[in-house]
Amino acid sequence: xxxxxxxxxxxxxxxxxxxxxxxxxxxxxxxxxxxxxxxxxxxxxxxxxxxxxxxxxxxxxxxxxxxxxxxxxxxxxxxxxxxxxxxxxxxxxxxxxxxxxxxxxxxxxxxxxxxxxxxxxxxxxxxxxxxxxxxxxxxxxxxxxxxxxxxxxxxxxxxxxxxxxxxxxxxxxxxxxxxxxxxxxxxxxxxxxxxxxxxxxxxxxxxxxxxxxxxxxxxxxxxxxxxxxxxxxxxxxxxxxxxxxxxxxxxxxxxxxxxxxxxxxxxxxxxxxxxxx
Amino acid sequence: xxxxxxxxxxxxxxxxxxxxxxxxxxxxxxxxxxxxxxxxxxxxxxxxxxxxxxxxxxxxxxxxxxxxxxxxxxxxxxxxxxxxxxxxxxxxxxxxxxxxxxxxxxxxxxxxxxxxxxxxxxxxxxxxxxxxxxxxxxxxxxxxxxxxxxxxxxxxxxxxxxxxxxxxxxxxxxxxxxxxxxxxxxxxxxxxxxxxxxxxxxxxxxxxxxxxxxxxxxxxxxxxxxxxxxxxxxxxxxxxxxxxxxxxxxxxxxxxxxxxxxxxxxxxxxxxxxxxxxxxxxxxxxxxxxxxxxxxxxxxxxxxxxxxxxxxxxxxxxxxxxxxxxxxxxxxxxxxxxxxxxxxxxxxxxxxxxxxxxxxxxxxxxxxxxxxxxxxxxxxxxxxxxxxxxxxxxxxxxxxxxxxxxxxxxxxxxxxxxxxxxxxxxxxxxxxxxxxxxxxxxxxxxxxxxxxxxxxxxxxxxxxxxxxxxxxxxxxxxxxxxxxxxxxxxxxxxxxxxxxxxxxxxxxxxxxxxxxxxxxxxxxxxxxxxxxxxxxxxxxxxxxxxxxxxxxxxxxx
Numbered sequence: 001x002x003x004x005x006x007x008x009x010x011x012x013x014x015x016x017x018x019x020x021x022x023x024x025x026x027x028x029x030x031x032x033x034x035x036x037x038x039x040x041x042x043x044x045x046x047x048x049x050x051x052x053x054x055x056x057x058x059x060x061x062x063x064x065x066x067x068x069x070x071x072x073x074x075x076x077x078x079x080x081x082x083x084x085x086x087x088x089x090x091x092x093x094x095x096x097x098x099x100x101x102x103x104x105x106x107x108x109x110x111x112x113x114x115x116x117x118x119x120x121x122x123x124x125x126x127x128x129x130x131x132x133x134x135x136x137x138x139x140x141x142x143x144x145x146x147x148x149x150x151x152x153x154x155x156x157x158x159x160x161x162x163x164x165x166x167x168x169x170x171x172x173x174x175x176x177x178x179x180x181x182x183x184x185x186x187x188x189x190x191x192x193x194x195x196x197x198x199x200x201x202x203x204x205x206x207x208x209x210x211x212x213x214x215x216x217x218x219x220x221x222x223x224x225x226x227x228x229x230x231x232x233x234x235x236x237x238x239x240x241x242x243x244x245x246x247x248x249x250x251x252x253x254x255x256x257x258x259x260x261x262x263x264x265x266x267x268x269x270x271x272x273x274x275x276x277x
Numbered sequence: 278x279x280x281x282x283x284x285x286x287x288x289x290x291x292x293x294x295x296x297x298x299x300x301x302x303x304x305x306x307x308x309x310x311x312x313x314x315x316x317x318x319x320x321x322x323x324x325x326x327x328x329x330x331x332x333x334x335x336x337x338x339x340x341x342x343x344x345x346x347x348x349x350x351x352x353x354x355x356x357x358x359x360x361x362x363x364x365x366x367x368x369x370x371x372x373x374x375x376x377x378x379x380x381x382x383x384x385x386x387x388x389x390x391x392x393x394x395x396x397x398x399x400x401x402x403x404x405x406x407x408x409x410x411x412x413x414x415x416x417x418x419x420x421x422x423x424x425x426x427x428x429x430x431x432x433x434x435x436x437x438x439x440x441x442x443x444x445x446x447x448x449x450x451x452x453x454x455x456x457x458x459x460x461x462x463x464x465x466x467x468x469x470x471x472x473x474x475x476x477x478x479x480x481x482x483x484x485x486x487x488x489x490x491x492x493x494x495x496x497x498x499x500x501x502x503x504x505x506x507x508x509x510x511x512x513x514x515x516x517x518x519x520x521x522x523x524x525x526x527x528x529x530x531x532x533x534x535x536x537x538x539x540x541x542x543x544x545x546x547x548x549x550x551x552x553x554x555x556x557x558x559x560x561x562x563x564x565x566x567x568x569x570x571x572x573x574x575x576x577x578x579x580x581x582x583x584x585x586x587x588x589x590x591x592x593x594x595x596x597x598x599x600x601x602x603x604x605x606x607x608x609x610x611x612x613x614x615x616x617x618x619x620x621x622x623x624x625x626x627x628x629x630x631x632x633x634x635x636x637x638x639x640x641x642x643x644x645x646x647x648x649x650x651x652x653x654x655x656x657x658x659x660x661x662x663x664x665x666x667x668x669x670x671x672x673x674x675x676x677x678x679x680x681x682x683x684x685x686x687x688x689x690x691x692x693x694x695x696x697x698x699x700x701x702x703x704x705x706x707x708x709x710x711x712x713x714x715x716x717x718x719x720x721x722x723x724x725x726x727x728x729x730x731x732x733x734x735x736x737x738x739x740x741x742x743x744x745x746x747x748x749x750x751x752x753x754x755x756x757x758x759x760x761x762x763x764x765x766x767x768x769x770x771x772x773x774x775x776x777x778x779x780x781x782x783x784x785x786x787x788x789x790x791x792x793x794x795x796x797x798x799x800x801x802x803x804x805x806x807x808x809x810x811x812x813x814x815x816x817x818x819x820x821x822x823x824x825x826x827x828x829x830x831x832x833x834x
Contacts, residue, residue, distance in 0.1 A: 041702075044609075044695050048563075048617040061618040062694050135711070221709045222694055236542055240563030 013265035019258045027074035037065050039072035040223040048241050058243035060233055062223070066243065069225035070251045076226045077255065080137050081207045087145045088206075089199045092152020097187050099153060100160030101179075111157070114150035122147045123209060130218035137210075137226070140219040144209050148202075155198060159191040193270055201263030204256040211252050227252045344832045345532040346813070349544045349553035350825065352537030356514065358506070359494040360484050361436035364443070366495070367481040373515060373535060374826030375416075376486050376500025379407060379426070380479035382821040386582060386634060388475045388739050392421065392485055392501060402470035402775055407478075409461045415487045416505035416520040423456035423463050429485045430454050430463075437482075447477035447738065472775050476739030481823050503528045503828050513537060517826075529831040545808070548574065554812040557825055558805055560687060562620030568808045576808045579818045580624060580633040585692060585800030587681075587730040588721065592758035594672060594679070595727055599659040601795040606645040607652035607703040613695045614801045619688060623801030628788045629745075630735050631802035633820075637785030645795055652703055663704055670704040678706035679727035684717040689730045692800040696728070721756045729756075732803060734822070742771060745787055748796060757796065764790045 007014040026033060042064030051058040057066035099110040117125070122144075129143035163169060163186070172182050211228030213219040220226030227248040234244025350372075354365035358375055361367075370376045379393040390396070396407040413421040431454060437444035452467040471477065487499040496509035501524065504517040517533040536553060538544045544556040545564035549571075559565045559576075568574045589595045589604065614625040624632065627646070632638040656662065661670050661677070669676045679700070683693035690711055697707045707728075710720070720726045735744045746752040749768045750760040764787060771783045791797070807818035807825075814833040818825075 041698060044613055044616045044618070044698070061691055062698060063616075217711065222690075222711065223697060223709070236561045237563045239542070239546075240567060 010265065010269055013262070013269060016258055016262040016265055020262050023074060023255055023258060024078060026071055027078050030071045030075055033071050034065075034068040037068040039064065039069045039225040048237065048244070050241070051243055057247045058241070060230070060244055061237075064223075066230070066247050069230060070227070070247050073225040073227045073230065073248065073251060074255070076137060076220060076224065077207055077210065077252075080141055080210050081203055084141045084144055084148075084206050084210065085199050085203055087141070088148045088152055088202075089195060091145070092149040093156045093188075093191060093195050095149065096153035096156025097160050097183060097191060100157035100164060101183060101187055103164075107157070110153065114153050117147055117150045120147070123212060126209065126213060127216065127218055130213055135218050135221055137214075137220050137224075140210055140213045143213065143218070144206065148206070152195060152198065156191045156195060159194060160187050163187070163190055197263070197267045197270055200266045201260065203263060204258075204260035207256050207259065208252070343531040344529065345534060346530045346555060346826075346830065346832070347534045347536065347553040348826060349536050349538045349547050349556040351544075351558065352512070352539065355512070356509075356535075356537055357495040358498045359440075360482055360486060360498070361433045361442055361444070361488075362440040362495065364441065364482060366440075367442055367484065368823060370486070370498055370500065371481040371484050371502075371823045372825040373517065374502045374504040374533070375498055375506060375517075376484040376502050378479050378481065378484045379409075380475045381824070382476075382479055382739055382819075384579065384820045386736050386739050386820060388473070388479055391479070392426075393475075393478075396475060398474070402472065402474075403467050405465040405467075405471070405474050407463050407465070409463065410524070411461060413501055413524040414522040415490075415499050415501055416522065417487065417490055417499050418522055419487055419490060419499075421485070421501055422458050423461050424458055425487060426463050426485055427454045427456040429488065430465075430483065432488045433482060442482045444482050446743075447480050447483050448474070470775070472742070472780070473738070473740050480738050502826075504530075504533050504826060507532075523828075526828055528828055533826060535826075548808060548810060551810070553810075555807065555809040555816055555830065557807050557818065559808055560622065562618060562622060562688075565620060565622065565806065565808075574808055574810055575813075575816075576806055577816060577818050578621065578804050578806045579820050580631070581803045581805045581822065582631055582634065582734060582736050582820055583687070583732050583803035583822075584626075584629055584631055584735050585623060585687065585689060585730070585732040585803055586629060587683075587693070587696065587728045587798040587800065588726070588757045589795070589797055590724060590727050590729065590757050591760075591796075592724045593727055594677060596758075597661075597672060598795070599655055600661060600672065600677070602645055603652040603655040603661075603703060604700060604705070605795040605798060606648055606655065608696055608699045608798055609647040609649075610799060610801060611647065613692065616695075618691050618695070619801070621804065622688060622806075623803055625799075625801045627792060627799055629747075629791055629797060629799065630741055630784070630788055633802070634736060634741075636741065636781055636788065638788075640785060641789050641792060643792055645792075649699075649702065656704070668704065669706040676706055678708060680708050680710055681728045681730070682717055682720045682726040683709070683711050683730040684714045685711070686714060687732045687803055689732060689800070693728075693730045696730075696798060724756065724758065728798070730798075730800065732800075741784060745771070745784070748787075748791055759794070759796050761790060761794060764794075 042059065042062045044063050046059050046063035047061055049055060049059040055065045055067065057070060060066055095110050099107045125147045126143040129146050130140050133139035133142060169182065169186055172186060210219060214226045214228030215232045220229045222229065230248035231245055234241065237244050353369060354363050356369060357366045358370035358373060359366050360370050377391055379391060380388050381391040383389050392410055392413060394408045394410045396405060398405050409421065409423055409426055415421060430448065433444045434448065434450055449467060449469060452465055455464045465474065477483065485501065488494060491497060491499050497506050503520055503523050505520045506515055507518045508516040514537050515535040517535065519528045519531050538547060541559060541561040542564055545559050545561065545568060547553045548556050565576065569576050589601050595601050611625045613619055614623045626632045627643040628638055628641055630636050656670060661672050663670045671677065681693055681697060683690050693709065697709065700707050717729065717731060721729050733744060735741050745768060746754045748759050748764060749755060750765055767783055767787055771780060774780050774783060805818045805822060807816050809816045812833055814831045816830040
């Protein structure tokens with residue numbers, strides 16, 4: 001029988017993958033989409049203008065074009081989110097594998113630190129960290145990384161513990177395989193699929209947390225365009241100039257939904273249990 | 278696949294529900310019933326905004342018997358009213374109509390007698406004799422005698438050091454107050470001469486209260502004002518009742534309900550929803566405009582005595598005179614103040630003292646009036662140019678990157694954002710560092726900034742001497758490392774001068790020096806406002822920010 005095309009097999013995944021790609025392309029080609037409109041420059045005389053042919057999403061308090069800022073905002077949000085997810089994915093996985101494989105005091109130290117981080121509500125601790133470091137996107141990424149890695153570490157650790165004493169691992173030890181080899185050859189491949197799915201489903205959530213920090217003034221610094229910060233800017237005008245909050249809000253909503261659905265459909269594809277159903 | 282399908286359905290339902298909720302909000306004003314609407318006249322709109330914790334309280338009405346005013350205001354220092362505790366609590370006590378002072382400011386910021394009838398001062402300005410009005414009683418019925426005034430002035434100075442009200446700024450600790458009950462006068466003997474002690478005694482911290490019979494000074498202070506505290510609701514507000522023994526005319530309301538509202542929009546929404554009759558200082562232009570355009574509401578705006586300005590720190594790169602001049606010249610304050618963002622909340626100007634005060638603003642000249650091209654030319658001519666093509670000019674081989682400190686109060690961040698746009702155009706790099714008012718203040722005192730935006734009361738005691746010390750290099754309040762010997766000499770003359778005409782002349786010269794030296798970016802002069810519904814016949818916001826609830830506020834007939 002002729003093998004069916006992968007993308008046709010998984011239409012939901014395909015749709016959201018295409019949408020995600022479109023968002024990424026919009027971010028990459030922001031200067032092409034927006035022409036010579038600058039997201040940080042405006043004319044104060046054009047402040048708070050409702051959507052029109054000239055400014056299709058209207059203008060903000062500084063007379064800047066909101067469409068331009070929303071498109072350029074995708075750059076900030078996506079870059080920061082991917083870096084953030086990358087950091088917690090790598091850091092959490094590495095620490096989790098080490099913790100699970102070696103056990104003993106190393107495990108105790110890493111896991112107790114993780115417990116400490118988990119014992120606080122995530123965003124509250126992130127606000128504290130970002131508050132100490134000062135407002136900026138890199139600091140916001142650090143702050144959320146600090147509170148989010150334990151989830152990955154604990155997951156990776158539990159996966160490793162499941163196979164730590166499996167026969168093939170013991171066999172590798174007995175036959176004299178070096179520890180780094182075992183870690184890379186046996187441990188990592190066993191945890192990677194689950195970790196990757198977790199990371200993919202986390203993109204949306206992380207994007208929300210970054211936007212939340214910016215909304216509260218602990219992330220992006222004006223005048224750089226960032227969706228959370230734009231929401232905050234428009235907060236006081238929600239009744240008189242709703243376009244200032246609707247469009248950045250919609251951007252966050254659409255992007256988070258697309259990446260969440262993408263992560264979900266990826267899990268459906270990769271998770272063997274789900275397939276069996 | 279199946280799960281994803283379910284999720285998609287859930288998502289669509291969620292989106293629809295959100296859309297429905299949003300459209301519901303939009304039509305909120307026409308919704309028909311809530312508890313708040315039960316007692317309101319037909320023209321008030323139903324409340325679905327949920328803006329305050331006391332939202333379900335019925336609003337004031339011109340009901341058959343008791344007249345009640347509901348007043349929405351910002352909560353400062355938990356709304357407490359002990360004058361000896363903090364500056365804000367002293368302000369609250371006077372603003373809520375609980376206490377009055379010996380003197381008060383009129384709308385030209387001139388001092389007038391209030392509880393005092395008249396005063397005389399010795400030639401050396403060391404002995405002040407103040408005659409107290411006869412027949413005044415505190416709200417608990419105790420007569421206001423000279424001894425009571427002395428006790429009040431002594432108490433605030435005795436207890437002041439425990440808090441942050443700093444009463445010694447208005448009347449020194451060494452000053453001796455003696456009372457003569459028979460003549461109903463007090464004599465204040467000071468060690469240092471005061472130019473205008475009456476103005477100092479008009480400051481809220483020096484208001485006259487009856488500490489001895491007050492059960493709880495923080496929430497139940499007793500004064501001579503038109504209203505007295507009936508009940509305090511923590512974080513919610515006050516229930517006030519008419520002071521039956523009030524000395525100065527009739528008290529128009531039987532009850533005044535004060536409700537604390539944190540958010541700028543909350544006040545406007547509460548007013549529109551009929552939950553309150555009167556609100557102070559709507560700081561959101563959009564809300565202010567919508568009220569001004571609606572014939573159901575009246576907005577009273579007073580040209581205030583607050584000046585918003587950004588310090589230019591001369592302890593860093595801004596020590597360069599040309600750079601500062603160009604910065605001041607590059608910013609179009611007039612356009613910013615008239616924009617949709619700032620609206621009418623600020624009046625533009627170029628001096629550190631508001632144009633409405635009588636310190637010769639009209640006679641000042643501004644060599645750095647807005648001229649974007651002129652500013653660029655100034656820098657070009659001085660060799661401050663961008664040589665490496667990164668869009669940022671260099672000074673001494675280094676990019677000019679300025680740190681702009683600001684905080685969210687009275688639209689300061691909006692001004693800072695607008696200034697940043699103009700300065701980026703000029704070719705300067707700006708890094709925004711916006712935080713809390715504490716962050717702003719700490720960075721100002723530490724000199725850890727290039728540009729620092731804030732908003733000051735210029736004539737708190739009816740005179741700008743204290744405020745002008747901000748640029749006096751020997752006073753310890755010169756937070757921008759500015760030093761000009763001519764300014765210092767003139768300032769010392771001002772401190773020693775008692776003649777008002779001469780003082781005005783000196784103050785005008787001081788202003789001109791500061792303008793010439795481009796010491797600050799002036800945001801503008803902040804205007805105070807009060808807005809009220811048809812339930813209120815008349816209300817007025819004063820130039821001095823100390824008087825909110827007064828007998829001038831009357832119910833609609």
